[in-house]
Amino acid sequence: MRIIKITTPLNDDVVKSLRVGDKVEINGVIYTARDAAHKRFIDAINKGEKLPFDPKGQIIYYVGPTPPRPGMIIGSAGPTSSYRMDVFLEPLLKLGLKGTIGKGYRSQAAIDAMVKYGAVYFVAVGGAGALISKRIKKAEIIAYEDLGTEAVNKLEVESFPVIVANDTLGNDIFKLGVQRYSRVKY
Amino acid sequence: MRIINVKDIEEAVSKVCMEINYNLREGMEKIIEEVLQKEESESGKEVLRQILENIAIARDEKIPACQDTGVCIAYVELGQDVRIEGGFLYDAINKGVANGYVKGYLRKSVVRDPFNRINTKDNTPAMIHVELIPGDKLRIKLMAKGAGSENMCKLAMLTPADGLEGVKRFVIDTVKEGGINACPPLIIGVGIGGTFDMVGWLAKKALFRGMNVRNKDEFYAKLELELIKEINDLGIGPMGFGGRVTALDVRIEVAPCHIASLPVAVNFECHAHRVGEIIL
Ligand code: SF4
Numbered sequence: 001m002r003i004i005k006i007t008t009p010l011n012d013d014v015v016k017s018l019r020v021g022d023k024v025e026i027n028g029v030i031y032t033a034r035d036a037a038h039k040r041f042i043d044a045i046n047k048g049e050k051l052p053f054d055p056k057g058q059i060i061y062y063v064g065p066t067p068p069r070p071g072m073i074i075g076s077a078g079p080t081s082s083y084r085m086d087v088f089l090e091p092l093l094k095l096g097l098k099g100t101i102g103k104g105y106r107s108q109a110a111i112d113a114m115v116k117y118g119a120v121y122f123v124a125v126g127g128a129g130a131l132i133s134k135r136i137k138k139a140e141i142i143a144y145e146d147l148g149t150e151a152v153n154k155l156e157v158e159s160f161p162v163i164v165a166n167d168t169l170g171n172d173i174f175k176l177g178v179q180r181y182s183r184v185k186y
Numbered sequence: 187m188r189i190i191n192v193k194d195i196e197e198a199v200s201k202v203c204m205e206i207n208y209n210l211r212e213g214m215e216k217i218i219e220e221v222l223q224k225e226e227s228e229s230g231k232e233v234l235r236q237i238l239e240n241i242a243i244a245r246d247e248k249i250p251a252c253q254d255t256g257v258c259i260a261y262v263e264l265g266q267d268v269r270i271e272g273g274f275l276y277d278a279i280n281k282g283v284a285n286g287y288v289k290g291y292l293r294k295s296v297v298r299d300p301f302n303r304i305n306t307k308d309n310t311p312a313m314i315h316v317e318l319i320p321g322d323k324l325r326i327k328l329m330a331k332g333a334g335s336e337n338m339c340k341l342a343m344l345t346p347a348d349g350l351e352g353v354k355r356f357v358i359d360t361v362k363e364g365g366i367n368a369c370p371p372l373i374i375g376v377g378i379g380g381t382f383d384m385v386g387w388l389a390k391k392a393l394f395r396g397m398n399v400r401n402k403d404e405f406y407a408k409l410e411l412e413l414i415k416e417i418n419d420l421g422i423g424p425m426g427f428g429g430r431v432t433a434l435d436v437r438i439e440v441a442p443c444h445i446a447s448l449p450v451a452v453n454f455e456c457h458a459h460r461v462g463e464i465i466l
Contacts, residue, residue: 001228001229001232021228021229021427023229023232063253064253064254064293065253065293066249066250066253066255066291066292066293067291067292067293068291069248069291072249075249075250075253075291075293076244076249076250076251076252076253076255076293077253078252078253078254080254080334081334081337081367083367103334103367103369103425104334104366104367104426105366105367105426123425123427125233125236125237125240125425126252126334126369126425126456127237127240127251127252127332127369127456127457127458128236128237128239128240128252129240129244129249129250129251129252129253129254130240130243130244130247130249130250130251131236131239131240131243133249134243148294148305149293149294149295161236163229163232163425163427165427173229173426173427173428174366174426174427174428176428177227177229177421177422177423177426177427177428177429178420178421178422178423178426178428179421179428180227180421180428181226181227181421181422181423181428181429181430182419182420182421183419183420183421184416184419184420186362
């Protein structure tokens with residue numbers, strides 16, 4: 001398995017070099033958003049308003065962390081299921097978003113949009129929230145504080161562990177994985 | 187008649203809510219270590235190694251193993267010779283849950299109403315199921331149940347003609363369809379029989395059973411083993427990346443049913459299996 005270190009913001013060459021199954025360690029800034037925040041992003045885009053951050057070259061992490069203990073940077077912070085954000089993906093890719101992090105598979109429409117705009121989808125291990133919290137070095141709420149655990153956070157991460165699940169060629173780890181290991185006909 | 191004060195229930199529930207979120211159910215670590223030896227896929231092994239590291243960090247630093255600390259399911263077995271004193275049993279459980287989730291820095295993931303979706307801010311109410319048992323003990327089993335796995339569950343009202351094959355097909359198809367999003371490797375609870383309302387509860391109840399404790403009836407014990415094999419043959423693997431390890435366990439619970447019915451339900455539980463027990 002290849003291990004690749006990348007730093008945000010991402011340029012097209014880096015994004016295009018990533019392949020399904022690559023183990024990637026992300027460094028730099030990433031932004032958190034899940035269902036409710038995405039709805040507000042899209043409302044803002046439709047109204048021609050600015051987003052809380054410029055998505056160009058950036059990565060969005062689908063996460064709703066637990067509250068931190070006093071003195072801690074962030075609580076448990078593993079990924080949530082990505083399929084719920086599929087409908088919100090394309091408008092953000094259009095603005096230059098280069099990657100998303102979550103768990104589980106994406107719709108064909110979302111995969112096609114990633115091919116069209118040259119973006120990737122990373123999977124972090126669902127249920128590994130304690131481990132992932134250790135790779136987050138700074139967390140700051142930058143928008144929608146009223147959403148509680150769903151507020152938009154700017155995170156600074158170091159060696160944030162993910163695996164490439166969809167690459168810019170339209171490959172899908174979930175289809176390829178099952179094809180390789182299944183002992184029955186699908 | 188034995189008297190149990192609600193204060194004792196409240197305190198115990200609060201403690202267990204915190205405990206199970208930092209410390210996965212006993213035996214989970216060992217099982218993940220065992221399946222890591224069986225896994226062939228590189229990505230699958232990487233996932234299992236991260237799960238093991240996560241279990242250790244959560245336990246040592248009291249960080250919730252998973253950020254989805256779930257809705258709390260309380261399976262209460264109440265001895266009929268017990269008298270609860272000082273308040274209402276349901277209130278005591280909910281107070282315990284509220285305390286545990288607030289003081290334990292756990293995520294509050296419950297909304298009051300399916301449509302207004304206002305957070306109750308203390309993770310109550312718990313989903314409480316009470317069953318009467320003989321004797322003078324009160325047993326409360328608690329599960330912190332995440333939505334990722336719960337959202338992939340399914341129920342079907344099959345016909346008697348569908349038979350065993352129909353039930354097996356339904357279970358396998360449900361895993362094929364939703365297993366990836368439920369954070370595999372999985373524990374799969376299967377309810378068979380009863381009525382529409384009962385079969386879902388049977389599947390959930392199966393998840394409370396211990397790891398690799400087979401159904402007491404030989405027929406169903408054999409069926410559990412068959413399903414474990416057939417599900418692992420699907421090749422879904424840890425996190426769905428492809429691999430040998432998809433089901434850690436399958437547990438079946440059954441009940442009598444109507445001559446015209448064959449209900450079946452599948453309840454997924456993820457590797458972040460958080461279950462604890464209180465005996466008063
Ligand atoms: S399915 Fe389980 S392990 Fe995965 S995010 Fe939900 S609670 Fe956590």
